[in-house]
Amino acid sequence: MSRVVVALVAVLAACSVSSDVSREIGARCDDQDECDDRCLTGARFPDGMCSRSCDDNSDCPDGASCANLAGGSCLYACTADPGCKFLGDGWQCVAEAERGGDPDSTVMVCAAPP
Amino acid sequence: MVALLVCAGPARADEPVASSQELGAALGVEAGGRTSPGGFHLLADYLYQLSDQDWFDSGLSITIGGGAAGCFRDRDDDFRCDEGIARGFAAEGFAGVRRFFPGQGVFAPYARAALGARLVSFRGDDVTGFALPVQLGGGIRARVASGIAVIGGSELRIGVGWFDREVGTEPQIGFAVHAGVEFAL
Numbered sequence: 001m002s003r004v005v006v007a008l009v010a011v012l013a014a015c016s017v018s019s020d021v022s023r024e025i026g027a028r029c030d031d032q033d034e035c036d037d038r039c040l041t042g043a044r045f046p047d048g049m050c051s052r053s054c055d056d057n058s059d060c061p062d063g064a065s066c067a068n069l070a071g072g073s074c075l076y077a078c079t080a081d082p083g084c085k086f087l088g089d090g091w092q093c094v095a096e097a098e099r100g101g102d103p104d105s106t107v108m109v110c111a112a113p114p
Numbered sequence: 115m116v117a118l119l120v121c122a123g124p125a126r127a128d129e130p131v132a133s134s135q136e137l138g139a140a141l142g143v144e145a146g147g148r149t150s151p152g153g154f155h156l157l158a159d160y161l162y163q164l165s166d167q168d169w170f171d172s173g174l175s176i177t178i179g180g181g182a183a184g185c186f187r188d189r190d191d192d193f194r195c196d197e198g199i200a201r202g203f204a205a206e207g208f209a210g211v212r213r214f215f216p217g218q219g220v221f222a223p224y225a226r227a228a229l230g231a232r233l234v235s236f237r238g239d240d241v242t243g244f245a246l247p248v249q250l251g252g253g254i255r256a257r258v259a260s261g262i263a264v265i266g267g268s269e270l271r272i273g274v275g276w277f278d279r280e281v282g283t284e285p286q287i288g289f290a291v292h293a294g295v296e297f298a299l
Contacts, residue, residue, distance in 0.1 A: 023185075
């Protein structure tokens with residue numbers, strides 16, 4: 001019986017939406033209602049992107065870093081431009097000041113260049 | 115319910131049922147996901163005996179889950195929903211067959227299959243739809259007194275749903291467990 005339950009849970013999990021983005025971070029947006037927390041818009045965030053406010057990296061989900069943009073925002077961490085390609089045109093891997101870190105520390109995150 | 119089972123006296127193995135018509139009520143939980151609703155699951159059913167083994171099983175059920183939003187636009191601007199395991203609301207009517215198998219003492223296992231029609235709503239996203247799930251499941255029924263039985267069972271729902279906004283046609287899958295009481299009429 002337990003095997004059946006485990007198998008069913010696995011099936012349910014497999015049926016969940018498989019996506020790189022979510023309402024928490026990454027989804028396209030025009031306003032806050034489309035996101036769990038906030039919608040980042042403007043030239044630095046082409047097509048808009050759902051994100052979470054943060055004071056340091058511990059506030060961000062796995063795979064995201066807290067950049068000192070828009071008052072502290074979780075953005076996808078990256079090492080090079082191809083890592084940001086899934087977000088669409090205009091997104092690149094850029095160095096931004098880290099929110100909540102040392103004054104000179106930076107994080108590599110996906111955003112449009114300034 | 116446990117007390118009822120413990121206190122139940124010995125009964126003949128050949129009496130899984132008590133009457134040719136019965137009414138039942140049960141409470142449980144349903145796990146959904148994506149655009150399948152989940153949450154607390156309440157059902158009421160009517161049973162009519164067709165043969166020694168088979169009963170016509172029909173009724174109504176509702177599933178009540180959380181109301182948080184779960185839909186979003188992906189980077190290709192496609193509208194997608196991931197409502198999680200326990201969100202949404204569903205009201206369902208169903209009809210099918212329950213087959214009892216030889217049991218032991220007061221206990222009688224059963225299997226059931228039914229077709230449902232359900233209205234589904236996710237108010238956090240203002241998404242509503244209509245779904246046609248097939249229910250496949252089973253459980254155990256124990257007669258605890260004259261004309262009264264308790265049941266514990268589970269069922270898998272598999273089907274298809276049609277939703278408004280930009281969601282469109284979606285697969286439906288859910289798993290429910292419940293326990294309840296049935297009374298002879």
